[in-house]
Amino acid sequence: MAIKLSDTGPVADSTLARAPGVLQVLPSLLTGGVERGTIDVAAALTAAGWRAVVVSAGGPLVREVERAGAIHVPLPVDSKNPLVMWGNIRRLAALAREHRIDIIHARSRAPAWSARGAARRAGAHFITTFHGTYNAQNPLKKLYNAVMAKGERVIAISDFIGRHVTSEYGADPARVRVIPRGIDLTMFDRAAVTPERMIQLAQAWRLEDGIPVVMLPGRLTDWKGQAVMIHAIARLGRKDLRCVLVGDDQGRVAYRKRLEDEIERLDLASVVHIVGHCNDMPAAYMLADIVVSASTDPEAFGRVAAEAQALGRLVVATDHGASRETVIDGVTGWLVAPDDAEALAQGLRVALATPPRGREAMMACAIAHAREKFSKTRMCADTLALYGELLREGGARV
Numbered sequence: 001m002a003i004k005l006s007d008t009g010p011v012a013d014s015t016l017a018r019a020p021g022v023l024q025v026l027p028s029l030l031t032g033g034v035e036r037g038t039i040d041v042a043a044a045l046t047a048a049g050w051r052a053v054v055v056s057a058g059g060p061l062v063r064e065v066e067r068a069g070a071i072h073v074p075l076p077v078d079s080k081n082p083l084v085m086w087g088n089i090r091r092l093a094a095l096a097r098e099h100r101i102d103i104i105h106a107r108s109r110a111p112a113w114s115a116r117g118a119a120r121r122a123g124a125h126f127i128t129t130f131h132g133t134y135n136a137q138n139p140l141k142k143l144y145n146a147v148m149a150k151g152e153r154v155i156a157i158s159d160f161i162g163r164h165v166t167s168e169y170g171a172d173p174a175r176v177r178v179i180p181r182g183i184d185l186t187m188f189d190r191a192a193v194t195p196e197r198m199i200q201l202a203q204a205w206r207l208e209d210g211i212p213v214v215m216l217p218g219r220l221t222d223w224k225g226q227a228v229m230i231h232a233i234a235r236l237g238r239k240d241l242r243c244v245l246v247g248d249d250q251g252r253v254a255y256r257k258r259l260e261d262e263i264e265r266l267d268l269a270s271v272v273h274i275v276g277h278c279n280d281m282p283a284a285y286m287l288a289d290i291v292v293s294a295s296t297d298p299e300a301f302g303r304v305a306a307e308a309q310a311l312g313r314l315v316v317a318t319d320h321g322a323s324r325e326t327v328i329d330g331v332t333g334w335l336v337a338p339d340d341a342e343a344l345a346q347g348l349r350v351a352l353a354t355p356p357r358g359r360e361a362m363m364a365c366a367i368a369h370a371r372e373k374f375s376k377t378r379m380c381a382d383t384l385a386l387y388g389e390l391l392r393e394g395g396a397r398v
Contacts, residue, residue: 125152180373
């Protein structure tokens, strides 16, 4: 089993000879959990008096990195071209020497290959975060993925991923640390979401007062389970609710068209709405009576369930992967069989029929669970504690 860190907080500067430097490397700074975690850790590093450098190919979130007090350096680390990846070794090593970097933290596979070589050249420690199961249809792809298990420490974002790293990639359990992804509890706080924000969003989505709202957030891609959700709503046979599919198609126009066609075929146009990207997810969650994570493949963490529970929303999620950690079945939400429209429909029936007293008790448990296990503060404290553990061991070994 992977080893968990306690919520001990950052290592005090007095335990180290000088303020350490950490370089995080990821493909880009567009949007997503990897990017958000990178920014959160960069902010925690600078707040603790450490030096933080982030390397990516760029993107709109560069501004947030810089606002966090970190240095952003653009490099083509998003490239999978072997020649570019080889050149990135030299670039990253030079950068590590220039900024006196002690630890290089890789958060994705192509950058990790370059980062590992750069750490060797610069005499820095090498650490990785394993963010997903990664597809491994053939031995070559599995070899490509394996670099993520080669860090002196490997951060797994859930127990599920921790087991995957050790069983599938042979990582030494002593090197694996489970640090769940953290959510911003100041943002995902019921008290922080104003009625005005909710009203504005409800009007934009044309939601009617008094009608239950079932919501599935997630980018429009097959494994997120939108099609399963549509068929589950059809099985409910109710017109007195609204199902909102929140998420961008990210260019998957054909998939969105298939969903729209299925909605029409099942005569659900008045019930199921695809609303696209949302810039105010806390308000979106607060509009929902039930939040669904219908992923047909196992979630590596399950951010939707964690965020929704932090806001006290009732959650129905599929019973595999890290959803078994983010949702406590029957206590903070319900788990249902994956890729099974009837099972999801039954979960929705139970959730929608839950009486007010039971609903309030479950909401309180959900909020407490999310705040205890999945806070950004805890994630950052555990990550900095891990950095300190590595530095106290001495010389890099990669």
